[in-house]
Amino acid sequence: xxxxxxxxxxxxxxxxxxxxxxxxxxxxxxxxxxxxxxxxxxxxxxxxxxxxxxxxxxxxxxxxxxxxxxxxxxxxxxxxxxxxxxxxxxxxxxxxxxxxxxxxxxxxxxxxxxxxxxxxxxxxxxxxxxxxxxxxxxxxxxxxxxxxxxxxxxxxxxxxxxxxxxxxxxxxxxxxxxxxx
Numbered sequence: 024x025x026x027x028x029x030x031x032x033x034x035x036x037x038x039x040x041x042x043x044x045x046x047x048x049x050x051x052x053x054x055x056x057x058x059x060x061x062x063x064x065x066x067x068x069x070x071x072x073x074x075x076x077x078x079x080x081x082x083x084x085x086x087x088x089x090x091x092x093x094x095x096x097x098x099x100x101x102x103x104x105x106x107x108x109x110x111x112x113x114x115x116x117x118x119x120x121x122x123x124x125x126x127x128x129x130x131x132x133x134x135x136x137x138x139x140x141x142x143x144x145x146x147x148x149x150x151x152x153x154x155x156x157x158x159x160x161x162x163x164x165x166x167x168x169x170x171x172x173x174x175x176x177x178x179x180x181x182x183x184x185x186x187x188x189x190x191x192x193x194x195x196x197x198x199x200x201x202x203x204x
Contacts, residue, residue, distance in 0.1 A: 028174060028198030032060070035170050035196040036067040039154070040075065042168060050135070051168035052119075053155035054185040056176040058088075064172065065152035069101065082125050087148045095151050097125045103132055104156055107149025113140040119153045158185045173197040 025031040039053060053068075055061050072078035080098040087093070088106045097103070101122045108116050113134075120134035124141075130150075131141040144150075158171075158181045171185040173195055186193060 024197055024199050024202075026198065027200045028172075031196040031198040032063060032067070032172055035172055035194070036064060036071060038194060039068055039170055040071040043072075044075070044077070046168075049167045049191075051170070052188070053170040053172065054158045054188065055155055055172040056158060056174050056181065058157060060172060060174065061155045061157055064155040068154040069096070069152055072100075073098075082127065084130075084144045085148060086144075086151055088151060093151070097122055097130070097152075099123060099125060101125075102153040103130075103150050104153030105150050107147065109142065109147050112142050112147070113138060114142060114147060114149075116149075119156075158182075168192045169194075171195045173202055175201040177202075 025034055035053065039051065042049070042051060053064050055064060069078065069080070073080060078098050078100050080096045082097055084095050084097060085092060086095040099122055103120060103122055105114055105116055105118045108114060118134050118136075120132040120140070122130060122132050123139070124131035128143050128145065129141055130144050131139065133139050168191060169185070169188040171193070173182065186195070
């Protein structure tokens with residue numbers, strides 16, 4: 024528990040960065056209730072990795088999620104989540120992986136399932152940072168380490184999903200201003 028949700032989110036990001044520094048090979052994922060919280064966490068983790076020198080953001084790409092246009096900054100080593108399908112290229116909605124190469128007309132990524140994919144980001148724009156995702160997207164996935172940001176939007180069923188996604192370690196974060204006990 025932290026006094027505010029914002030401080031709980033900051034603590035979660037700091038803990039994730041420290042865990043990644045000490046155990047870089049462990050699989051880990053952050054679960055939150057809303058896309059807005061997910062975006063804040065993804066950006067915070069990426070910024071922390073940049074500030075520590077563990078990541079160099081190389082490019083900005085125009086991306087889309089549903090019909091909303093955004094800009095996604097990426098570097099080799101960044102985590103990415105796919106939000107659309109291009110099955111002939113092996114790009115499946117919900118897949119996550121690590122960027123192995125990012126160029127103006129090509130992104131290559133090693134998926135968590137071990138396969139490698141690549142695509143032209145001008146043609147396939149349904150992707151974004153993948154350090155965090157919604158609880159809904161986490162159904163059926165298992166990580167070695169899971170982190171959960173509990174908010175006022177958290178419900179019993181969605182919390183149960185988030186609380187059962189880990190194999191070795193689960194960390195739960197909450198702000199007392201929205202979750203008093």
